[in-house]
Amino acid sequence: MAFALDYLWIIPLLPLLGSGINGLFGKKWPNSIVSFVALGSTGLSFLFALEAVREFFANGQQLVHRHYFNWISAGSFTAGFDLQMDQLTVVMVLVVTGVGFLIHIYSTGYMAHEGGYYRFFSYLNLFMFFMLILVLAANYALLFVGWEGVGLCSYLLIGFYFLRKSASDAGNKAFIVNRIGDFGFMLGMFLLFRTFGTLSFHTTDLKGIFDLAVSGQWAGVHESWGQFGTFTIACLLLFMGATGKSAQLPLYVWLPDAMEGPTPVSALIHAATMVTAGVYVVARSHVLFAHSETAMVVVAVVGCATALFAATIGLVQTDIKKVLAYSTVSQLGYMFLACGVGAYTAGIFHLMTHAFFKALLFLAAGSVIHAMGGEQDMLKMGGLGGKIKKTYATMLMATLAIAGIWPFAGFFSKDSILFHTFQKEPGGQILYGVGLFTALLTSFYMFRLVFLTFTGKPRFDEHHVHVHESPNSMVVPLMILALLSLVGGWFAFPALWGGPDYFSAFLQPVFGAPEAAGAEAAAHNMELILSGVALVTALIGLAIAWWLYISRPDKPKQLAQSMQPAYKTLLNKYYVDELYDAVVVKPLMWLSTNVFWKIVDVGGIDGTVNGIASGARSIGDTVRHAQSGNTRSYAVWVVIGALIIIAVVLFWPSSGPAVGMVR
Amino acid sequence: MTSFLQANATLIITLIKIALILFIVLTVNAYLTWFERKVVAHMQSRWGPHRVGPHGLLQPAADGLKFLLKEDPTPAGVDRPTYFLAPLMALALSLTSIAIIPFGPQSLHVFGYEIKLQIADLNIGLLALFAITALGVYGVALAGWSSNSKYPLLGGLRSSAQMVSYELALTMSVVGVLLMAGSFDLRKIIDQQAAHAQWGIFGWNLWPQVLGFVCFAIAAVAETNRVPFDLPEAESELVAGFHTEYASFKFAMFFIAEYTSMITVSALCTIMFFGGWLSPFPVSWTFTHYLPSVILIPFGLWVIWDGIRYETIWGRIVLPGIGTVIAAIGAALIVFPAANEFIQGPFWLLGKILFFLFVYVWLRGTLPRFRYDQLMSFGWKLLLPVSIANVIITAFILLLRGPAK
């Protein structure tokens, strides 16, 4: 009856097919066919996902787990190609396919004039495939496949303009930094396997990791309930991977550089979907985290710190995409903060809304860049509002959403995050304060971006730059996303007047009952107050931005002058890249050059090889003299051989009287 | 004494036979030279030797005396052992080969001892014969090499190449006969031809094996280094070939060896293809048994008549004597039928051999010498293939006929 649920694998398969077809044959085809294939595959998989979700609901939201075939089976370790679907997966799949589909549409317009059209879409579809595998996977092994796959696609797409050195460098940087995280992730997996003897989440006989973690029926249960036991280590390792993928401190450095890729890529991969994989993993493994306070705290603190840190950097950036990148980092920090305080619902909620409005922001920024003919520096823009109205409107909505202005989506999600953070004991208030301040900064730099870009007088030569509205293929997705970023948060609407929060209710089977189920009423009042505070904060940020960039346009420079060192520090992103370069890269280079190359490789490996060769040569040099070319010596050798053979035949104990057998 | 004789009777008889054969053969050789010279002379309308003795009949003796008495210089720088060995080898081998030839069907009975007209009755007679002829090469080759002089060397090279080449053809050409006889034994070969005794001459191997015979005849002439294949001693180009450096009796050895091998080969040819001692007439014609006397008596009478009117007194005395002896032998054969019966085989055999010897001389008087390359190409490209073809044909026919005997 449940066709789509039985054939879940079709959802990732379709993008893979599209990727394959485009990658293999697209080179010869015109853009129309390529885009048809790409859009067709993605759209179909979106529809199929919808159908699957419908059946999921029809089934009464039972956890769907399908085993298709044994992928790895080595000794005691078996990892099947298993897909599962629960509420969390539903959210992720819909976000990925939906937003992905929209961005595909957008890309057809945006990439129309770029080279390597088929290549771009092949990569993009491949990314969809891996991302879907990641979210559908029913065990860590398969999840890791998707995990690495999206990393690969991100590398390929960041370096899409591989002729630009900065692009390829950025790609390498992303790849390498992610490796560090993935290393942790793998260690985490190994530890989990060693502990539980399996990697699958749930199994019918309740032998999956999560089942066991809940029931506690697993080997070595005694030694792992401590704060620094198996769970803590495993969770921290997984979180290390998450920080790599989701650009948290200290591994966030690759994301801003990732902006070298085409804007749709930034929107899809580095804003909406891939970077949220870390959050997804943490949420998916919440059962494990639940067992380790330490890990939770670490997650929360890191998330909070990242949020503030990135926001401060975002204050002074002038490259429009860089600003968005840092805001992405900071928003991801919010999500981790939510996960850290145990408000997984809020985290996923924010993940979803963020997917909407951040994708929208990037796409709109892309539209702006498109309009400006490739110009990314906000200081060279301004006054675009009148010329590209649709873009302006959608961008404004997105900004309102991210700033957390009621009734846009961001308000609800961020509000619930802050609320749960405030309720978190102990130390919740501190985190809340930081989060609130970050919200202020967020709304400030976002409106700064909007004002610099769309209002005021044009700061560019209008004769050379011909500003024009983007084609519909780009504008329509913008509008859809704008609508989503308006209504995307309304699942939680009723919660304001004490009604149910449908979203959290929906995710409840996965994450269990939300905290502070106790004092409902008090919590409700508190929530109202906090919401107000958050709204006011956002408005303050808006006001500051207005004051600085509309009424007193000269003020920013004076400010920059007055607090030069802070400004410089922020402008240079706290010199983190330089720091890493000095601490990690340079020593590593030195090590590989002077030790691994000059000593190990040249001395050790080449030495061994050449040594063998020279040894052979010297041996041959000595043995060579046996081959004097003098037949008589050869004859003597032959005689010796004959002697040996006859002696063996004669005197070998088993062979007996070989000669005397004649009768 | 007598006991000793009785004890080793066979040995003694064999020795006597050897001595007898040697004497006969050497004498025949001697008179063969006389015969050759006479025939060639008459072919060239000359007298030939006629000073020494009547009709030059003592010429061979004179020659032999000369050979014995002449000085025998050994050239400088010869390889002595080989130089002395070579003629000995040649002579010994050629004389040995005679030992295998059977001269008659029945064996003589003296003092109750059975005496075959054959020294060694081997059941691989033919093979042995070929083995000996094969070794015959060395005499020539070594002689040529050891005399340390260029003409002999060239002669030796030529003769060794030639003999090896033609030996192949010689051997192949008799295989047909062997197939028909199914044995190497010369007596058996003759008996096989006797199977059709009533056909007389038409029962001989000559007819079925005519190809083989032609090949054999040619190869035989070449094997004996006779004209037209006498390149090893081609006077015009190599002085005297391999025996240039040999003088007096060593030279005589080569000489005798050559004539002996002529006799051997003739005998062989007779036995192989001309029915050996079989008479050319059907056995049923018993009156043909008187043919020996019928030939001998008139011949003797003619000799007497010729001797009487000879120039010299010596001749007028000697020749009639010989004639009367011959005639007497013929008469005796008529008187003693047993002797007549016994003589039949040897008579025909010797008659045929004599015929072939005449053919040899005849060839010498007629044909020019081959050129060396002609010789080789003839031997390899014509003679050998033909003889092989003969073997194949014979084998095929025998196969069709079913198993022999």
Place this chain on the structure above:
Amino acid sequence: MVPTNYYLLLSAILFGLGVIAFVFKRNIITIFMSIELMLNAVNLAFVAFSQARGQTDGQVFVLFVIVVAAAEAAVGLGIVILTARNRQSLNVEKVDLLKL
């Protein structure tokens, strides 16, 4: 009648002499001859065995050996002639290079 061991011993001695000749002669042709000598010794052993076992196959083997020896002599002597032509020497110790 002669014990077979005598024949075998004789063939062994001849074989050994052949080996000695093979090792100690310098002339290529002579070395060839020594090979032939060894072959002959083996033939003798063959015939002796066949006679001892009252079977004929040993003699057949001898025939084969003789054929092979003939072929070997034909080719080998051809090579010898070429060598002598090209090196002006029959001494194996002077002919110790593959190239001229």
Place this chain on the structure above:
Amino acid sequence: MTPQLIIFFVLAAIAVLGAASLIFQRHPIHSALSLIVVMVALAGLYLLMGADFVAAVQIIVYGGAIMVLFIFVIMLLNAGIEERTNASQMARFAGIPLTVALLGILAVAIFRSQIASQPAQLADTHKISLMLFREFVYPFELTSFLILVAILGALVLAQRES
């Protein structure tokens, strides 16, 4: 001391002496001659063993063809006394002892073997031919091919490249 034994010892002595002189003669022609002597002696031994066909073939092929070829080549190349160079130290010093060891080991082998020797019965040519053309027909054909190849090889080697 039966006559066969006497003949055997005489022929064996001839053979061994011939082989020895093959070694000691300095001139290839003399070596060849001594080898011929050996072969003839061996042929006599074959006759003594009743293998007369083999004996004949031995003399015809070995004596009449192969050795003639040898002598022919020697004469053709006009090979002189062989010079006694001693480039090969191995042959010089290790040769004799090794060969003696070989002989010794062979002798050991022979004396270890106990072979019932039978009276020499005549293996007539008929039997040999039957065996040759029935049991050993394939080897026989192979040898014919071998000879063909040898002929071709000899031709190729002998012809002067023009």
